Amino acid sequence: MDRTGRIIKSISGFYDVVDDESEEIIRTRARGNFRKRKIKPLVGDKVTFDATGDLGYILEILPRENSLVRPPIANIDQAIVVTSAAEPNFSSNLLDKILVNIEHNGIEPLIYLTKSDLLTDDKYLELQKVLKGYQAAGYQIFDDQDSYNEEQIGRLEATFTNKVTVFTGQSGAGKSTLLNHIDKELGLATAAISQVLNRGKHTTRQVSLFNIADGLVADTPGFSSIDLMEITPEELPTLFPEFLEYSGECQFRGCRHVNEPNCKVKEELDEGNIMHSRYDDYLYFLNEINSYKKRY
Ligand SMILES: Nc1nc2c(ncn2[C@@H]2O[C@H](COP(=O)(O)OP(=O)(O)OP(=O)(O)O)[C@@H](O)[C@H]2O)c(=O)[nH]1
Ligand SMILES: [Mg+2]
Ligand SMILES: [Zn+2]
Missing domain, CATH: 3.40.50.300 (P-loop containing nucleotide triphosphate hydrolases)
Structure with a gap:
Protein backbone atom coordinates (compact mmCIF):
# COMPACT_ATOMS: atom_id res chain seq x y z
CA MET A 1 0.00 0.00 0.00
CA ASP A 2 1.17 3.57 -0.64
CA ARG A 3 2.59 5.39 2.31
CA THR A 4 2.09 9.04 3.16
CA GLY A 5 4.59 11.53 4.53
CA ARG A 6 6.03 15.03 4.33
CA ILE A 7 9.10 16.29 2.48
CA ILE A 8 11.52 17.78 4.99
CA LYS A 9 14.55 18.36 2.77
CA SER A 10 15.45 18.56 -0.91
CA ILE A 11 19.00 17.84 -2.08
CA SER A 12 19.85 17.91 -5.81
CA GLY A 13 16.91 15.92 -7.10
CA PHE A 14 16.38 13.77 -4.00
CA TYR A 15 13.69 14.39 -1.40
CA ASP A 16 13.83 13.22 2.21
CA VAL A 17 10.35 12.22 3.31
CA VAL A 18 9.24 11.54 6.90
CA ASP A 19 6.76 8.65 6.99
CA ASP A 20 3.56 9.75 8.77
CA GLU A 21 3.22 6.40 10.55
CA SER A 22 6.73 5.18 11.37
CA GLU A 23 8.40 8.65 11.42
CA GLU A 24 11.26 7.01 9.51
CA ILE A 25 13.13 9.27 7.04
CA ILE A 26 13.19 7.85 3.51
CA ARG A 27 15.19 9.24 0.61
CA THR A 28 13.05 9.46 -2.50
CA ARG A 29 13.03 10.72 -6.07
CA ALA A 30 10.10 12.30 -7.84
CA ARG A 31 8.32 10.15 -10.41
CA GLY A 32 9.43 10.94 -13.98
CA ASN A 33 6.06 12.26 -15.01
CA PHE A 34 6.29 15.15 -12.51
CA ARG A 35 8.73 16.94 -14.76
CA LYS A 36 6.50 16.41 -17.78
CA ARG A 37 3.58 17.85 -15.82
CA LYS A 38 5.88 20.73 -14.71
CA ILE A 39 5.34 19.88 -11.02
CA LYS A 40 8.24 20.37 -8.65
CA PRO A 41 7.96 18.89 -5.17
CA LEU A 42 8.60 21.44 -2.41
CA VAL A 43 9.84 21.04 1.14
CA GLY A 44 6.69 20.95 3.26
CA ASP A 45 4.71 19.01 0.64
CA LYS A 46 2.57 16.14 1.85
CA VAL A 47 3.05 13.20 -0.50
CA THR A 48 2.18 9.61 -1.14
CA PHE A 49 5.22 7.46 -1.80
CA ASP A 50 6.34 3.94 -2.40
CA ALA A 51 9.52 2.51 -0.89
CA THR A 52 10.16 -1.15 -1.43
CA GLY A 53 13.86 -0.94 -2.37
CA ASP A 54 16.62 1.37 -1.03
CA LEU A 55 15.17 4.38 -2.69
CA GLY A 56 11.56 5.53 -2.55
CA TYR A 57 9.48 7.21 -5.19
CA ILE A 58 7.10 10.10 -4.69
CA LEU A 59 3.85 9.07 -6.37
CA GLU A 60 1.63 12.05 -5.79
CA ILE A 61 1.83 15.49 -4.18
CA LEU A 62 -1.26 16.07 -2.04
CA PRO A 63 -3.09 19.40 -2.54
CA ARG A 64 -1.17 22.35 -1.06
CA GLU A 65 -2.71 24.70 1.48
CA ASN A 66 -0.33 27.39 0.30
CA SER A 67 3.21 27.82 -0.98
CA THR A 220 15.70 28.90 4.62
CA PRO A 221 18.19 30.79 2.45
CA GLY A 222 17.80 34.56 2.85
CA PHE A 223 17.33 36.96 -0.03
CA SER A 224 18.44 40.48 -0.83
CA SER A 225 15.28 41.58 -2.62
CA ILE A 226 11.81 40.33 -3.50
CA ASP A 227 9.13 41.44 -5.95
CA LEU A 228 5.36 41.77 -5.87
CA MET A 229 4.70 40.05 -9.21
CA GLU A 230 1.82 37.90 -7.91
CA ILE A 231 -0.12 40.80 -6.37
CA THR A 232 -2.76 42.90 -8.15
CA PRO A 233 -3.52 46.58 -7.41
CA GLU A 234 -6.98 45.51 -6.14
CA GLU A 235 -5.54 43.02 -3.67
CA LEU A 236 -2.74 45.23 -2.31
CA PRO A 237 -4.81 47.37 0.13
CA THR A 238 -6.27 44.17 1.64
CA LEU A 239 -2.77 42.99 2.60
CA PHE A 240 -2.36 45.82 5.16
CA PRO A 241 -4.38 44.62 8.18
CA GLU A 242 -4.66 48.12 9.68
CA PHE A 243 -6.25 49.43 6.44
CA LEU A 244 -8.80 46.61 6.56
CA GLU A 245 -9.84 47.74 9.99
CA TYR A 246 -11.11 51.04 8.51
CA SER A 247 -11.77 50.42 4.80
CA GLY A 248 -15.39 49.38 5.50
CA GLU A 249 -16.01 53.00 6.46
CA CYS A 250 -14.57 54.48 3.24
CA GLN A 251 -17.28 56.09 1.08
CA PHE A 252 -16.45 53.94 -1.95
CA ARG A 253 -16.40 50.19 -1.98
CA GLY A 254 -13.04 49.04 -3.33
CA CYS A 255 -11.49 52.37 -2.26
CA ARG A 256 -7.74 52.33 -2.97
CA HIS A 257 -7.14 55.02 -0.33
CA VAL A 258 -5.28 57.26 -2.77
CA ASN A 259 -7.37 60.23 -4.00
CA GLU A 260 -10.91 59.10 -3.25
CA PRO A 261 -13.12 61.49 -1.22
CA ASN A 262 -14.21 60.50 2.32
CA CYS A 263 -11.53 57.86 2.69
CA LYS A 264 -11.47 56.62 6.28
CA VAL A 265 -7.97 55.15 5.89
CA LYS A 266 -6.57 58.57 4.97
CA GLU A 267 -8.46 60.16 7.87
CA GLU A 268 -6.93 57.66 10.29
CA LEU A 269 -3.53 58.33 8.70
CA ASP A 270 -3.96 62.06 9.43
CA GLU A 271 -5.10 61.24 12.98
CA GLY A 272 -1.87 59.30 13.48
CA ASN A 273 -3.60 55.92 13.81
CA ILE A 274 -1.91 54.46 10.72
CA MET A 275 1.87 54.62 10.31
CA HIS A 276 3.04 57.05 7.63
CA SER A 277 5.89 54.75 6.67
CA ARG A 278 3.45 51.89 6.01
CA TYR A 279 1.12 54.13 3.99
CA ASP A 280 4.05 55.50 1.96
CA ASP A 281 5.24 51.95 1.27
CA TYR A 282 1.70 51.09 0.17
CA LEU A 283 1.77 53.88 -2.43
CA TYR A 284 5.26 52.85 -3.49
CA PHE A 285 4.20 49.20 -3.97
CA LEU A 286 1.05 50.24 -5.84
CA ASN A 287 3.23 52.17 -8.23
CA GLU A 288 5.62 49.23 -8.61
CA ILE A 289 2.76 46.82 -9.36
CA ASN A 290 1.29 49.21 -11.93
CA SER A 291 4.67 49.47 -13.62
CA TYR A 292 4.83 45.66 -14.07
CA LYS A 293 1.49 45.80 -15.87
CA LYS A 294 2.82 48.36 -18.33
CA ARG A 295 5.83 46.21 -19.12
CA TYR A 296 4.04 42.95 -19.86
N1 LIG B 1 25.67 41.16 17.14
C1 LIG B 1 24.80 40.26 16.67
N2 LIG B 1 25.15 39.45 15.67
C2 LIG B 1 24.23 38.58 15.20
C3 LIG B 1 22.93 38.49 15.74
N3 LIG B 1 22.24 37.55 15.06
C4 LIG B 1 23.09 37.08 14.12
N4 LIG B 1 24.29 37.69 14.19
C5 LIG B 1 25.45 37.46 13.30
O1 LIG B 1 25.05 37.76 11.98
C6 LIG B 1 25.72 36.93 11.05
C7 LIG B 1 24.72 36.32 10.08
O2 LIG B 1 23.90 35.38 10.76
P1 LIG B 1 23.25 34.11 10.05
O3 LIG B 1 22.51 33.40 11.12
O4 LIG B 1 24.24 33.34 9.25
O5 LIG B 1 22.22 34.83 9.06
P2 LIG B 1 21.10 34.15 8.10
O6 LIG B 1 19.90 35.01 8.22
O7 LIG B 1 20.94 32.72 8.46
O8 LIG B 1 21.76 34.31 6.65
P3 LIG B 1 21.49 33.43 5.31
O9 LIG B 1 21.65 32.00 5.67
O10 LIG B 1 22.51 33.92 4.33
O11 LIG B 1 20.09 33.79 4.87
C8 LIG B 1 26.51 35.91 11.89
O12 LIG B 1 27.86 36.34 11.96
C9 LIG B 1 25.86 36.00 13.26
O13 LIG B 1 26.77 35.70 14.32
C10 LIG B 1 22.59 39.36 16.84
O14 LIG B 1 21.47 39.38 17.38
N5 LIG B 1 23.56 40.21 17.26
MG1 LIG C 1 21.17 31.00 7.38
ZN1 LIG D 1 -10.22 54.54 1.49
Whole structure:
Protein backbone atom coordinates (compact mmCIF):
# COMPACT_ATOMS: atom_id res chain seq x y z
CA MET A 1 0.00 0.00 0.00
CA ASP A 2 1.17 3.57 -0.64
CA ARG A 3 2.59 5.39 2.31
CA THR A 4 2.09 9.04 3.16
CA GLY A 5 4.59 11.53 4.53
CA ARG A 6 6.03 15.03 4.33
CA ILE A 7 9.10 16.29 2.48
CA ILE A 8 11.52 17.78 4.99
CA LYS A 9 14.55 18.36 2.77
CA SER A 10 15.45 18.56 -0.91
CA ILE A 11 19.00 17.84 -2.08
CA SER A 12 19.85 17.91 -5.81
CA GLY A 13 16.91 15.92 -7.10
CA PHE A 14 16.38 13.77 -4.00
CA TYR A 15 13.69 14.39 -1.40
CA ASP A 16 13.83 13.22 2.21
CA VAL A 17 10.35 12.22 3.31
CA VAL A 18 9.24 11.54 6.90
CA ASP A 19 6.76 8.65 6.99
CA ASP A 20 3.56 9.75 8.77
CA GLU A 21 3.22 6.40 10.55
CA SER A 22 6.73 5.18 11.37
CA GLU A 23 8.40 8.65 11.42
CA GLU A 24 11.26 7.01 9.51
CA ILE A 25 13.13 9.27 7.04
CA ILE A 26 13.19 7.85 3.51
CA ARG A 27 15.19 9.24 0.61
CA THR A 28 13.05 9.46 -2.50
CA ARG A 29 13.03 10.72 -6.07
CA ALA A 30 10.10 12.30 -7.84
CA ARG A 31 8.32 10.15 -10.41
CA GLY A 32 9.43 10.94 -13.98
CA ASN A 33 6.06 12.26 -15.01
CA PHE A 34 6.29 15.15 -12.51
CA ARG A 35 8.73 16.94 -14.76
CA LYS A 36 6.50 16.41 -17.78
CA ARG A 37 3.58 17.85 -15.82
CA LYS A 38 5.88 20.73 -14.71
CA ILE A 39 5.34 19.88 -11.02
CA LYS A 40 8.24 20.37 -8.65
CA PRO A 41 7.96 18.89 -5.17
CA LEU A 42 8.60 21.44 -2.41
CA VAL A 43 9.84 21.04 1.14
CA GLY A 44 6.69 20.95 3.26
CA ASP A 45 4.71 19.01 0.64
CA LYS A 46 2.57 16.14 1.85
CA VAL A 47 3.05 13.20 -0.50
CA THR A 48 2.18 9.61 -1.14
CA PHE A 49 5.22 7.46 -1.80
CA ASP A 50 6.34 3.94 -2.40
CA ALA A 51 9.52 2.51 -0.89
CA THR A 52 10.16 -1.15 -1.43
CA GLY A 53 13.86 -0.94 -2.37
CA ASP A 54 16.62 1.37 -1.03
CA LEU A 55 15.17 4.38 -2.69
CA GLY A 56 11.56 5.53 -2.55
CA TYR A 57 9.48 7.21 -5.19
CA ILE A 58 7.10 10.10 -4.69
CA LEU A 59 3.85 9.07 -6.37
CA GLU A 60 1.63 12.05 -5.79
CA ILE A 61 1.83 15.49 -4.18
CA LEU A 62 -1.26 16.07 -2.04
CA PRO A 63 -3.09 19.40 -2.54
CA ARG A 64 -1.17 22.35 -1.06
CA GLU A 65 -2.71 24.70 1.48
CA ASN A 66 -0.33 27.39 0.30
CA SER A 67 3.21 27.82 -0.98
CA LEU A 68 5.89 30.49 -1.12
CA VAL A 69 8.28 31.08 -3.99
CA ARG A 70 10.90 32.83 -1.95
CA PRO A 71 11.73 30.78 0.09
CA PRO A 72 10.38 27.72 -1.79
CA ILE A 73 8.23 25.85 0.76
CA ALA A 74 4.64 24.57 1.01
CA ASN A 75 1.90 24.15 3.65
CA ILE A 76 3.06 26.80 6.11
CA ASP A 77 1.06 28.14 9.06
CA GLN A 78 3.27 30.99 10.21
CA ALA A 79 6.37 32.90 9.15
CA ILE A 80 8.96 34.40 11.50
CA VAL A 81 10.23 37.47 9.67
CA VAL A 82 13.76 37.80 11.04
CA THR A 83 14.58 41.51 10.75
CA SER A 84 18.00 42.91 11.62
CA ALA A 85 18.48 46.31 13.20
CA ALA A 86 21.97 46.59 11.66
CA GLU A 87 24.23 44.64 9.28
CA PRO A 88 22.05 44.72 7.16
CA ASN A 89 20.35 47.93 8.37
CA PHE A 90 16.65 47.96 9.21
CA SER A 91 14.52 48.80 6.17
CA SER A 92 10.79 49.36 6.69
CA ASN A 93 10.33 49.15 2.92
CA LEU A 94 11.80 45.63 2.77
CA LEU A 95 9.94 44.54 5.92
CA ASP A 96 6.62 45.78 4.50
CA LYS A 97 7.31 44.01 1.20
CA ILE A 98 8.01 40.73 2.98
CA LEU A 99 4.85 41.14 5.10
CA VAL A 100 2.71 41.85 2.02
CA ASN A 101 4.01 38.70 0.29
CA ILE A 102 3.29 36.57 3.35
CA GLU A 103 -0.20 38.04 3.80
CA HIS A 104 -0.88 37.35 0.10
CA ASN A 105 -0.29 33.65 0.79
CA GLY A 106 -2.61 33.53 3.79
CA ILE A 107 0.24 32.86 6.23
CA GLU A 108 0.53 34.59 9.60
CA PRO A 109 3.69 36.75 9.92
CA LEU A 110 5.49 37.44 13.24
CA ILE A 111 8.35 39.95 13.43
CA TYR A 112 11.57 39.03 15.24
CA LEU A 113 14.19 41.78 15.66
CA THR A 114 17.89 40.80 15.69
CA LYS A 115 21.20 42.63 16.11
CA SER A 116 19.82 45.59 18.05
CA ASP A 117 22.74 44.97 20.44
CA LEU A 118 24.75 46.70 17.68
CA LEU A 119 22.72 49.95 18.05
CA THR A 120 23.24 52.81 20.50
CA ASP A 121 20.51 52.94 23.15
CA ASP A 122 18.95 55.99 21.47
CA LYS A 123 18.77 54.29 18.07
CA TYR A 124 17.34 51.19 19.68
CA LEU A 125 14.56 53.17 21.40
CA GLU A 126 13.74 54.84 18.07
CA LEU A 127 13.46 51.46 16.34
CA GLN A 128 11.44 50.03 19.21
CA LYS A 129 8.88 52.81 18.66
CA VAL A 130 8.63 51.82 15.00
CA LEU A 131 8.07 48.19 15.96
CA LYS A 132 5.35 49.19 18.44
CA GLY A 133 3.60 50.64 15.39
CA TYR A 134 3.68 47.18 13.77
CA GLN A 135 2.27 45.73 16.96
CA ALA A 136 -0.59 48.25 16.81
CA ALA A 137 -1.14 47.23 13.16
CA GLY A 138 -1.77 43.70 14.43
CA TYR A 139 1.56 41.90 14.29
CA GLN A 140 3.15 39.95 17.11
CA ILE A 141 6.65 41.39 17.67
CA PHE A 142 9.79 40.20 19.46
CA ASP A 143 11.96 43.24 20.04
CA ASP A 144 14.24 42.70 23.04
CA GLN A 145 17.63 44.41 22.62
CA ASP A 146 19.18 41.01 23.36
CA SER A 147 17.90 38.83 20.50
CA TYR A 148 18.62 35.72 22.53
CA ASN A 149 16.86 36.76 25.73
CA GLU A 150 15.65 33.45 27.17
CA GLU A 151 12.16 34.60 28.11
CA GLN A 152 11.67 35.94 24.58
CA ILE A 153 13.02 32.78 22.93
CA GLY A 154 10.63 30.74 25.09
CA ARG A 155 7.74 32.93 23.93
CA LEU A 156 8.74 32.36 20.31
CA GLU A 157 9.12 28.59 20.77
CA ALA A 158 5.68 28.37 22.33
CA THR A 159 4.19 29.50 18.99
CA PHE A 160 5.72 26.48 17.14
CA THR A 161 3.54 23.75 18.68
CA ASN A 162 1.37 21.88 16.14
CA LYS A 163 2.34 24.27 13.36
CA VAL A 164 4.67 24.52 10.40
CA THR A 165 6.78 27.64 10.85
CA VAL A 166 9.17 29.15 8.31
CA PHE A 167 12.06 31.48 9.21
CA THR A 168 12.42 34.05 6.48
CA GLY A 169 14.15 37.39 5.89
CA GLN A 170 17.16 39.06 4.42
CA SER A 171 20.42 37.17 4.04
CA GLY A 172 22.58 37.76 7.12
CA ALA A 173 19.64 38.85 9.32
CA GLY A 174 20.43 35.99 11.71
CA LYS A 175 17.85 33.26 10.94
CA SER A 176 20.23 30.32 11.39
CA THR A 177 21.90 31.91 14.44
CA LEU A 178 18.51 32.35 16.12
CA LEU A 179 17.56 28.73 15.36
CA ASN A 180 20.87 27.57 16.85
CA HIS A 181 19.94 29.43 20.06
CA ILE A 182 16.50 27.82 20.13
CA ASP A 183 17.85 24.29 19.60
CA LYS A 184 21.47 23.94 20.66
CA GLU A 185 21.83 20.66 18.74
CA LEU A 186 21.05 22.04 15.28
CA GLY A 187 24.53 23.41 14.63
CA LEU A 188 23.46 25.28 11.49
CA ALA A 189 26.18 27.10 9.52
CA THR A 190 26.25 30.88 10.00
CA ALA A 191 28.57 33.58 8.66
CA ALA A 192 29.25 37.27 9.12
CA ILE A 193 27.75 39.31 6.28
CA SER A 194 31.17 40.72 5.29
CA GLN A 195 32.11 37.13 4.36
CA VAL A 196 28.81 36.58 2.60
CA LEU A 197 29.35 39.71 0.48
CA ASN A 198 32.85 38.55 -0.42
CA ARG A 199 31.66 35.12 -1.46
CA GLY A 200 28.58 36.60 -3.10
CA LYS A 201 26.37 33.77 -1.87
CA HIS A 202 24.07 33.01 1.00
CA THR A 203 25.17 30.96 3.97
CA THR A 204 22.07 28.75 4.14
CA ARG A 205 21.71 27.12 0.73
CA GLN A 206 18.61 24.97 1.13
CA VAL A 207 15.28 24.79 2.89
CA SER A 208 15.12 22.16 5.69
CA LEU A 209 12.43 21.37 8.23
CA PHE A 210 13.33 20.48 11.83
CA ASN A 211 11.27 19.14 14.71
CA ILE A 212 11.19 21.80 17.44
CA ALA A 213 8.73 22.17 20.33
CA ASP A 214 6.24 19.70 18.80
CA GLY A 215 6.14 21.60 15.55
CA LEU A 216 8.05 21.74 12.26
CA VAL A 217 10.36 24.70 11.74
CA ALA A 218 12.21 25.61 8.53
CA ASP A 219 15.51 27.39 8.09
CA THR A 220 15.70 28.90 4.62
CA PRO A 221 18.19 30.79 2.45
CA GLY A 222 17.80 34.56 2.85
CA PHE A 223 17.33 36.96 -0.03
CA SER A 224 18.44 40.48 -0.83
CA SER A 225 15.28 41.58 -2.62
CA ILE A 226 11.81 40.33 -3.50
CA ASP A 227 9.13 41.44 -5.95
CA LEU A 228 5.36 41.77 -5.87
CA MET A 229 4.70 40.05 -9.21
CA GLU A 230 1.82 37.90 -7.91
CA ILE A 231 -0.12 40.80 -6.37
CA THR A 232 -2.76 42.90 -8.15
CA PRO A 233 -3.52 46.58 -7.41
CA GLU A 234 -6.98 45.51 -6.14
CA GLU A 235 -5.54 43.02 -3.67
CA LEU A 236 -2.74 45.23 -2.31
CA PRO A 237 -4.81 47.37 0.13
CA THR A 238 -6.27 44.17 1.64
CA LEU A 239 -2.77 42.99 2.60
CA PHE A 240 -2.36 45.82 5.16
CA PRO A 241 -4.38 44.62 8.18
CA GLU A 242 -4.66 48.12 9.68
CA PHE A 243 -6.25 49.43 6.44
CA LEU A 244 -8.80 46.61 6.56
CA GLU A 245 -9.84 47.74 9.99
CA TYR A 246 -11.11 51.04 8.51
CA SER A 247 -11.77 50.42 4.80
CA GLY A 248 -15.39 49.38 5.50
CA GLU A 249 -16.01 53.00 6.46
CA CYS A 250 -14.57 54.48 3.24
CA GLN A 251 -17.28 56.09 1.08
CA PHE A 252 -16.45 53.94 -1.95
CA ARG A 253 -16.40 50.19 -1.98
CA GLY A 254 -13.04 49.04 -3.33
CA CYS A 255 -11.49 52.37 -2.26
CA ARG A 256 -7.74 52.33 -2.97
CA HIS A 257 -7.14 55.02 -0.33
CA VAL A 258 -5.28 57.26 -2.77
CA ASN A 259 -7.37 60.23 -4.00
CA GLU A 260 -10.91 59.10 -3.25
CA PRO A 261 -13.12 61.49 -1.22
CA ASN A 262 -14.21 60.50 2.32
CA CYS A 263 -11.53 57.86 2.69
CA LYS A 264 -11.47 56.62 6.28
CA VAL A 265 -7.97 55.15 5.89
CA LYS A 266 -6.57 58.57 4.97
CA GLU A 267 -8.46 60.16 7.87
CA GLU A 268 -6.93 57.66 10.29
CA LEU A 269 -3.53 58.33 8.70
CA ASP A 270 -3.96 62.06 9.43
CA GLU A 271 -5.10 61.24 12.98
CA GLY A 272 -1.87 59.30 13.48
CA ASN A 273 -3.60 55.92 13.81
CA ILE A 274 -1.91 54.46 10.72
CA MET A 275 1.87 54.62 10.31
CA HIS A 276 3.04 57.05 7.63
CA SER A 277 5.89 54.75 6.67
CA ARG A 278 3.45 51.89 6.01
CA TYR A 279 1.12 54.13 3.99
CA ASP A 280 4.05 55.50 1.96
CA ASP A 281 5.24 51.95 1.27
CA TYR A 282 1.70 51.09 0.17
CA LEU A 283 1.77 53.88 -2.43
CA TYR A 284 5.26 52.85 -3.49
CA PHE A 285 4.20 49.20 -3.97
CA LEU A 286 1.05 50.24 -5.84
CA ASN A 287 3.23 52.17 -8.23
CA GLU A 288 5.62 49.23 -8.61
CA ILE A 289 2.76 46.82 -9.36
CA ASN A 290 1.29 49.21 -11.93
CA SER A 291 4.67 49.47 -13.62
CA TYR A 292 4.83 45.66 -14.07
CA LYS A 293 1.49 45.80 -15.87
CA LYS A 294 2.82 48.36 -18.33
CA ARG A 295 5.83 46.21 -19.12
CA TYR A 296 4.04 42.95 -19.86
N1 LIG B 1 25.67 41.16 17.14
C1 LIG B 1 24.80 40.26 16.67
N2 LIG B 1 25.15 39.45 15.67
C2 LIG B 1 24.23 38.58 15.20
C3 LIG B 1 22.93 38.49 15.74
N3 LIG B 1 22.24 37.55 15.06
C4 LIG B 1 23.09 37.08 14.12
N4 LIG B 1 24.29 37.69 14.19
C5 LIG B 1 25.45 37.46 13.30
O1 LIG B 1 25.05 37.76 11.98
C6 LIG B 1 25.72 36.93 11.05
C7 LIG B 1 24.72 36.32 10.08
O2 LIG B 1 23.90 35.38 10.76
P1 LIG B 1 23.25 34.11 10.05
O3 LIG B 1 22.51 33.40 11.12
O4 LIG B 1 24.24 33.34 9.25
O5 LIG B 1 22.22 34.83 9.06
P2 LIG B 1 21.10 34.15 8.10
O6 LIG B 1 19.90 35.01 8.22
O7 LIG B 1 20.94 32.72 8.46
O8 LIG B 1 21.76 34.31 6.65
P3 LIG B 1 21.49 33.43 5.31
O9 LIG B 1 21.65 32.00 5.67
O10 LIG B 1 22.51 33.92 4.33
O11 LIG B 1 20.09 33.79 4.87
C8 LIG B 1 26.51 35.91 11.89
O12 LIG B 1 27.86 36.34 11.96
C9 LIG B 1 25.86 36.00 13.26
O13 LIG B 1 26.77 35.70 14.32
C10 LIG B 1 22.59 39.36 16.84
O14 LIG B 1 21.47 39.38 17.38
N5 LIG B 1 23.56 40.21 17.26
MG1 LIG C 1 21.17 31.00 7.38
ZN1 LIG D 1 -10.22 54.54 1.49
